[in-house]
Amino acid sequence: MKTLKKLDINKVATAIEADVGNALPGLRESLAQAKAGEFAQVHTPEQMVARRRGRPAGSKQAVTKEAVKIRLDADVLAALRASGDGWQTRINDTLRASLALSGALEK
Template sequence: MALDKITPEEDAALTKAGLADPDTVLITQLSKRKPGRPVADITKTPVSIRLSPDVLDYFRSGGPGWQSRIDEVLRKAAGLKKRA
């Protein structure tokens, strides 16, 4: 069936079936996040920061999550509570 040949009735039936499907996600509900990445309850603000090469190497050597580890250390240094 060509999309340009769909009658209004067929379109309505397809829309109704799609909305009734529990796996349907409306386009307005999609985000720009990368597939497979978790959605955070509290989003972080992207910033640019200059770090010493040895500090950056230290955190990156721990593998993925190095930015979150820097965030944890900064939160501790600032006396802020650890996020859940």
């Protein structure tokens, strides 16, 4: 951490921007935050070993979801996956809206 205190933000930012080939908006602010320790966190080897894989304890959602196996047409699945991350959540939302419209599920 001592090395960050001596960090010349302008010099480092200039070197990074020279490598990239153009100015990077917010770079100097981000470096200043890192220098101040606002977003940087150092993990010791002991902390890394103590941390278990997966989500931290107590981070469960209020409503748990159930894993199911479903068969979809290949073109439907391709279109859903092409819509980007979160496509499974969007399927759930779409099914929920459809069931609510049909009266099978309360809104």
